[in-house]
Amino acid sequence: MSVSGKSSDCGNCFTCQTRGKTEWCVLTDEELEIVSQGKVCREYMPGEVIFHEGDDCRGIHCIEHGLIGVRKMDAGGNEVLLRISHPGDTMGYRSFLAGDDHNNSAEALEPSVLCFIDGSTVHSLLEMNPALGLRFLRHAAQDLNMAEEKVLQSATLPVRARFAHLLLVLKERYGVVDDNGSLDLELPLSRQDMAAMIGIRPESMSRTIRSFEDDNIARFSGRRVQVPNVKSLFDELDVPEEL
């Protein structure tokens, strides 16, 4: 175990990489001290589950580093990858604030370190500093927009367009755009998970990738993607070329 003592290496919110990007940036030093005391950090290996749908929600999780997949499944065992969460993101705040059980599950996609902040701590912080609540509110508003966007897309857009959109989203964080329009992308997700993100079967994912290669839109090799012309991805988004 490389972690020396208790939580010294991941336990310092004051030096946390993600500070300033999170909702916690509105906290004063004293309040941050409270967080430091009320929290527990832990490392998760890929595939390890942070919480399951239906678990009761005792607090919230903050990603210090790594990559987390948020999944939701229906009665039939069918599963969707709702989103991926990055360092600085807070998870489980909705179930916590709504007083519900967790309504989706979280799983590490890469080796990750998460801080767990105890429910009572969060409650006192919310009372102590109203700005924190507003931060969460804004966060929720954005999540909601994204979710509704996703409803719309999966109801109306064909698979190719949804996949092109996914690649464009991943580009923001994982892509490097060349001086000409060329894009180089290192996917953080397996094919299965990409399929689960756009709501299709793995087989269809394969075929879609194939068709992108056949149309010279992108070249895939493992998790490496080369897109000669980014515009071609945008072209996929508009469906119907009518006369």
Next chain:
Amino acid sequence: MSVSGKSSDCGNCFTCQTRGKTEWCVLTDEELEIVSQGKVCREYMPGEVIFHEGDDCRGIHCIEHGLIGVRKMDAGGNEVLLRISHPGDTMGYRSFLAGDDHNNSAEALEPSVLCFIDGSTVHSLLEMNPALGLRFLRHAAQDLNMAEEKVLQSATLPVRARFAHLLLVLKERYGVVDDNGSLDLELPLSRQDMAAMIGIRPESMSRTIRSFEDDNIARFSGRRVQVPNVKSLFDELDVPEEL
């Protein structure tokens, strides 16, 4: 114009039917007085649009009575009915709080009366009474859960199941369950709008209704629906009966 004077008949928050069911129930009398002054009421006829996607968001709307449909459309002109909103519901709070333009449009489905509360009023109330923010937060958390549920469903469930689910949701508000398992339902929506809610074409809606009648799950006549056995709707939700 039956409205006498200014806003006297719809302008009194203190006697508003929906008071107590809304986020505003946390307000003190003085604060409620501020709302009363900072708001404007208006009646909308069916089909009339309250706001469009892309309009800038100058405040929030509260439904006093009636029924409002919240729609979102994509580039291709394709449209989805995200949800229907009822008296007591607050609309546009997310765009407002996120500081965005409206990201969906709202349209009266029945004759409705809405109160519009000016942005600056909302801001001062939020500062004045932090509990209000927490109320909105909880509301957003619930909306988010519903939206994610919808993503999951439209990605995984077949049309019949989605329609059965819609009927079960409408049952809560518009249905009467008989002493045996029989359900009587008065639909608040046109077939087109039901189609838009579950993300299918009107033709497919017709066929789905047909197939429900053929299977003796429900009988439709206009907007009146008779479901002899509510359980049959639940049965539609579980997809794969495997051995």
Next chain:
DNA sequence: CGCCAGGTTGATTTCGCTCAAGCAATGTGG
């Protein structure tokens, strides 16, 4: 070495969309 999970490919089927027509209820203007 053999096993297994992740990925690809092919053959077939199915579900929902498109296009097109028909129908009933409602409205409108002469």
Next chain:
DNA sequence: CCACATTGCTTGAGCGAAATCAACCTGGCG
């Protein structure tokens, strides 16, 4: 009052995209 458009809904025929079923390949790992 009737001829006529309009609108919402239904139905049919055919098509196409994605799911399903099934086989097979590949690389990692015990």
